[in-house]
Amino acid sequence: xxxxxxxxxxxxxxxxxxxxxxxxxxxxxxxxxxxxxxxxxxxxxxxxxxxxxxxxxxxxxxxxxxxxxxxxxxxxxxxxxxxxxxxxxxxxxxxxxxxxxxxxxxxxxxxxxxxxxxxxxxxxxxxxxxxxxxxxxxxxxxxxxxxxxxxxxxxxxxxxxxxxxxxxxxxxxxxxxxxxxxx
Amino acid sequence: xxxxxxxxxxxxxxxxxxxxxxxxxxxxxxxxxxxxxxxxxxxxxxxxxxxxxxxxxxxxxxxxxxxxxxxxxxxxxxxxxxxxxxxxxxxxxxxxxxxxxxxxxxxxxxxxxxxxxxxxxxxxxxxxxxxxxxxxxxxxxxxxxxxxxxxxxxxxxxxxxxxxxxxxxxxxxxxxxxxxxxxxxxxxxxxxxxxxxxxxxxxxxxxxxxxxxxxxxxxxxxxxxxxxxxxxxxxxxxxxxxxxxxxxxxxxxxxxxxxxxxxxxxxxxxxxxxxxxxxxx
Numbered sequence: 179x180x181x182x183x184x185x186x187x188x189x190x191x192x193x194x195x196x197x198x199x200x201x202x203x204x205x206x207x208x209x210x211x212x213x214x215x216x217x218x219x220x221x222x223x224x225x226x227x228x229x230x231x232x233x234x235x236x237x238x239x240x241x242x243x244x245x246x247x248x249x250x251x252x253x254x255x256x257x258x259x260x261x262x263x264x265x266x267x268x269x270x271x272x273x274x275x276x277x278x279x280x281x282x283x284x285x286x287x288x289x290x291x292x293x294x295x296x297x298x299x300x301x302x303x304x305x306x307x308x309x310x311x312x313x314x315x316x317x318x319x320x321x322x323x324x325x326x327x328x329x330x331x332x333x334x335x336x337x338x339x340x341x342x343x344x345x346x347x348x349x350x351x352x353x354x355x356x357x358x359x360x361x
Numbered sequence: 362x363x364x365x366x367x368x369x370x371x372x373x374x375x376x377x378x379x380x381x382x383x384x385x386x387x388x389x390x391x392x393x394x395x396x397x398x399x400x401x402x403x404x405x406x407x408x409x410x411x412x413x414x415x416x417x418x419x420x421x422x423x424x425x426x427x428x429x430x431x432x433x434x435x436x437x438x439x440x441x442x443x444x445x446x447x448x449x450x451x452x453x454x455x456x457x458x459x460x461x462x463x464x465x466x467x468x469x470x471x472x473x474x475x476x477x478x479x480x481x482x483x484x485x486x487x488x489x490x491x492x493x494x495x496x497x498x499x500x501x502x503x504x505x506x507x508x509x510x511x512x513x514x515x516x517x518x519x520x521x522x523x524x525x526x527x528x529x530x531x532x533x534x535x536x537x538x539x540x541x542x543x544x545x546x547x548x549x550x551x552x553x554x555x556x557x558x559x560x561x562x563x564x565x566x567x568x569x570x571x572x573x574x575x576x577x578x579x580x581x582x583x584x585x586x587x588x589x590x591x592x593x594x595x596x597x598x599x600x601x602x603x604x605x606x607x608x609x610x611x612x613x614x615x616x617x618x619x620x621x622x623x624x625x626x627x628x629x630x631x632x633x634x635x636x637x638x639x640x641x642x
Binding site for chain 1: 369373376377380381382383384385386387388389391392394395396397405406408409410411412413415416417419420422
């Protein structure tokens with residue numbers, strides 16, 4: 179994989195995720211907006227060599243983790259990153275079942291893998307409320323509200339995966355090395 | 362073939378474990394771990410701000426003021442909030458009146474011949490028969506032996522020894538304690554009773570008892586008991602010793618006497634602070 183291009187694209191998708199919220203948020207900037215990092219992560223998951231997928235998705239997960247989350251004091255490193263790592267394993271299992279060069283595959287995988295990612299993320303944030311652990315509960319945290327919101331976000335991301343996927347497929351030869359050069 | 366001690370799989374497992382631990386740490390520790398230098402944040406935030414501005418220009422945020430006013434639920438909540446504010450204002454007025462009353466009481470107390478010296482409890486000897494609290498003021502603060510120690514309206518004990526910086530306070534529940542008290546309660550007809558009696562410390566070291574009342578004396582459970590002993594510091598009289606916990610016919614003389622048990626209203630051995638009634642010179 180071309181890690182330099184990966185870093186540049188990750189940065190661009192991070193900027194899009196933060197900067198396009200006022201434009202794409204439904205009904206407003208605070209509402210549901212597409213997760214561009216998720217789309218990119220799933221694209222990498224489908225196309226990259228299996229040895230690179232976990233690291234690439236973990237990197238994207240760590241970056242997604244550093245965005246403002248449900249805790250006002252600051253980001254809690256872990257939930258999103260581990261969610262993306264779980265997503266890496268999920269995408270490796272499912273990608274043999276889909277036609278990789280199709281945007282429709284990307285749309286479906288965004289929803290399927292996104293469910294795994296969001297469930298792990300929600301689980302880890304919810305775990306902070308358990309008396310077993312050291313973490314304090316997340317204020318105003320409601321599991322069902324989060325599931326509903328994140329499911330809508332997945333659907334929106336799936337829709338946005340169509341144009342983004344078309345662009346990424348064009349960049350794919352430069353981003354993903356051919357099989358003989360993969361690493 | 363030997364596998365290297367550090368490989369990608371092991372590093373990934375280590376990172377996963379570290380992230381699981383990090384995700385469950387207290388907020389302060391977790392946010393400290395995820396701290397990002399300002400320069401790095403600005404690398405992302407400055408271009409993001411430009412993009413956000415462009416987005417906002419293309420799609421300006423809607424002015425929702427009209428919707429808020431028209432929304433019935435929000436109107437209802439607004440009315441509730443107004444009522445809550447009214448209630449708070451009422452409470453503020455009441456608290457202000459209470460504060461004025463307390464100021465007047467404080468002024469009156471300043472005119473009296475004692476000052477209330479607050480102290481923190483720094484030790485307890487744990488002795489059931491001779492319980493002693495150690496407090497953090499002593500002769501340097503004009504504390505001396507025999508002064509009464511109170512907390513709120515409750516009598517706690519008396520000072521039995523002092524050093525420059527600390528004093529020992531013997532609790533009223535010490536085994537050899539006994540004092541004249543006044544029982545105050547209401548009769549069934551509504552009149553206030555005021556009987557005097559002599560209390561001794563019970564065998565449990567936590568309550569007092571008297572067997573001197575006749576079965577007809579109007580002493581009832583819940584009556585407050587006040588110190589009325591002339592051997593104590595005069596200003597201690599009137600402080601609460603406890604409340605009547607048991608008032609029943611005496612087991613041995615059921616037709617003659619009552620057994621009355623009085624229990625202090627505070628856990629005297631575990632008070633964090635007390636007040637010493639120090640006479641003014």
